[in-house]
Amino acid sequence: MILDRSHFPWAIATASIALISGVLFCIYAQTAPNGPTGGSWQGMMFGVAGTACMLYAGLLAGRKKVPKWRIGSAQTWLRGHIWVGLLSAPLILFHCGFRVGGPLEQLLLATSAVVILSGIYGLALQQVLPRLMSTLAPAQAIAPQVDVACANLRHNVELRLQKVCGDKFLDPLLPNADQHTFSPERELSLFYWEQLTTFFDPAASRRHPLANPTLATARLTRLKDSVPEQFRTLVDELQVACDERRQLLLQSKVQSWMHAWLCIHVPLSFTLLVLGLLHIFMSVYY
Secondary structure (H helix, E strand, O other): OOOOHHHHHHHHHHHHHHHHHHHHHHHHHHHOOOOOOOOOHHHHHHHHHHHHHHHHHHHHHHHHHOOOOOOOOHHHHHHHHHHHHHHHHHHHHHHHOOOOOOHHHHHHHHHHHHHHHHHHHHHHHHHHHHHHHHHHOOOOOOHHHHHHHHHHHHHHHHHHHHHHHHHHHOHHHOOOOOOOOOOHHHHHHHHHHHHHHHHOOOOOOOOOHHHOHHHHHHHHHHHHHHOOHHHHHHHHHHHHHHHHHHHHHHHHHHHHHHHHOHHHHHHHHHHHHHHHHHHHHHHHHO
């Protein structure tokens, strides 16, 4: 989610509640005979408020699982997930009086810190990477459509080569093809079947030689120099297609960065809720 003006009211509300809570905590800390503790009624109120914020933030997963829920828009839930989840951090610290407590409390605080920091990291990535991608990879495709974009690239290149090379386009695949006979059409076809087909494959590795701009330029330059003038425009078109495929590879790489943090954030968010409920149970019954 991109942070824009729609987040401004949420940010103001979060900062205001955090500030008021901080003032109340300072008054409470100054007047408490034994210092602030989670067992006092003031500490309990901070704990209830912090837990409520975490539960609200955790409900985003439920909202995604049941999209037919009409309780607010998805964008509103995302904004709330960010700002209300962030608000839980100071409230929980006010609840415990900035004391780490026992092993369960230490684990709870550590998990909460990782969840919040991973969320901030993921949000920061979403602010930077999409804008970077629009500059570095103009030929973008929607993530589920990358395979289709690769197939279209290959199809267009095949049509162009078939038009220029004619029967020679399939010649390198024939078992009785003369490997020593040179013709520009056959040279272009060989380059396609030996290198471009694997590069245009949606599962192409980022280690493919044509994925390296320097190596790709060198190979295409050699190909361009080896064919007559009338075929060099086609080589330029192949280079453009390779550039587009390279951009799609970059896009896939960046998208993996954008989603990898969720592998930490989501499981630990669930763990945090479980630990929070366990902490409540232990505090009430023991």
